Amino acid sequence: MPTARRAAFAALAAAAAAPAAARILAAPARAADWRPDRPVRLVVPFAPGGNTDLVARVIGPRMSERLGQPVVVENRAGAAGSVAAAQVARARPDGLTLMIGSNGPMAINPITRTDLGYEPLRDFAPLGLVVRTPLALAVHRDLPARDVAALIAHAKASPGRVVFGSPGVASTGHLTLEMFNAATGAGITHAPYQSGGALTPDLVAGTVAGAFVEVATVLPLHREGAVRILAVTAGRRLRVAPELPTVEEAGVPGFRAASFVGVVAPAGVPGEAMAALHAALAAAVRDPEVRRRLEEMGSEMAGEEEASPAGFAAFLQRETEWTRLAAERAGLRRPQ
Template structure:
């Protein structure tokens, strides 16, 4: 007669693990299981913050958990971006990332406390906020072609404003200079829109502005939008050409806004988050509300992790080129 041995400690643990497996699998399937924290690395009321608050109610409804926006401004977006880079990769802390912190700052700043390629995984591109070349009403031009001819006849004489040295606005000016040889003189201001008084008075010939700032003044006839930094014309201004018409590669740099998570976040969580954020972007009502602000929804191809990653690589190449032309490249 063969006696059965009583199970030893390892066997007992294995049995307990088997009993617990369905419960563990069920817990893993529940994501998110608490509110999501969306870090916006700029202050409340700005463009990123406004767009985040337009999108997150629909995302919360899809994911079944609140999305809490946490504004962490400072160091050109680096403070909030670093916060997410150091967060637990459990899918519950997200970054609303944009050009400056993810692409430009690592090229032109001495020290950036994170590595965008190493420390983050892209989830979904959500928005694009185009920039536009705006002419003073005192400038005797009505089109991009006339502007280029006017500037070429006055090399080094026309001053062009931006939101600051090293911003994507500034880099677009450098890309336009390189493509056309018109020699615009860059004048940095403290923010987008700060150049408006000088444009209106004629003290400044032109400026590279966010379309959100320039569009109302263009429609009122106070300023003139000559071109858009997009591969194609703006949907809200189809008569305005792209900077690609002047030979600027890809039409220039576009301020992009998307969702990223800390590196190490499991792929199944990224897939769930992508569905939660990309789903509402197909809503025509949201599209209309976003376009009222002057921004655009991301193209469907860039709403996937792979599509967003491809865009980040493309923007990094173009930003490096422009930063080199501006004499700002440090890395």
């Protein structure tokens, strides 16, 4: 993204984040003054087993230790996360209901869907970003491209014939592919699947030439030789696979993309409860065992600023604008 546009988005993010941050900071932030008197629900807006679910189950027990009550992970799938998000947005703002906030319900759905029943930046109070999970640019083992530059050249030499799959239209993998095409002119064709589980076997079989998929999904396949990871969409090389270059290192300046996972509460939770909940989340994220497990999944831990309520609010605004650009590039329009 050009420097001027990045600067404009940064200013917009700061302006948008200011009201949310002000609400959090204006209320008494005495974490020691508030403790839940019942178990806290941590709603995951997807089925069990995915990245968001795994993150919730790693941080939940550590949050429970700090809060003195169980943190119960509750999976509530439907409409790409929108069903759970709408329900949590309407939940009583007493600090006893939280939600895992990720790309779908927090950034993608508001751009591509109507009648959500919620507005992320209005109806949720961010607690903090936990991790980013970069994507791997993975290709079939027989594709005649050993690096990103060769992939771009190969795609340009065969216009429209190089096909990448994704877990579905408007998925993070799809939007990342569209931004890659925009940045490089590669002209790779998109083939949507119904899920990541349906895509992976076809990537291994060579039905599709490649895909942008979460690192944890394809790293074992890469090490087995079933697929080849050309690069990762992270800001720096991953601790779990330091041998893999970033897309930026491979010659596409400024190119980054990731699934993200944070925690949000319904808007209106009192300041002392927000402070206690954030303190519990921060303690969980600082725990060495939690960090080790999340990094082994191919995730990058959030920095101190983005792990704060105000920092996560600003992050969500930036992510929404990135998603809007990618959706426009993909020709996706929110129905009127």
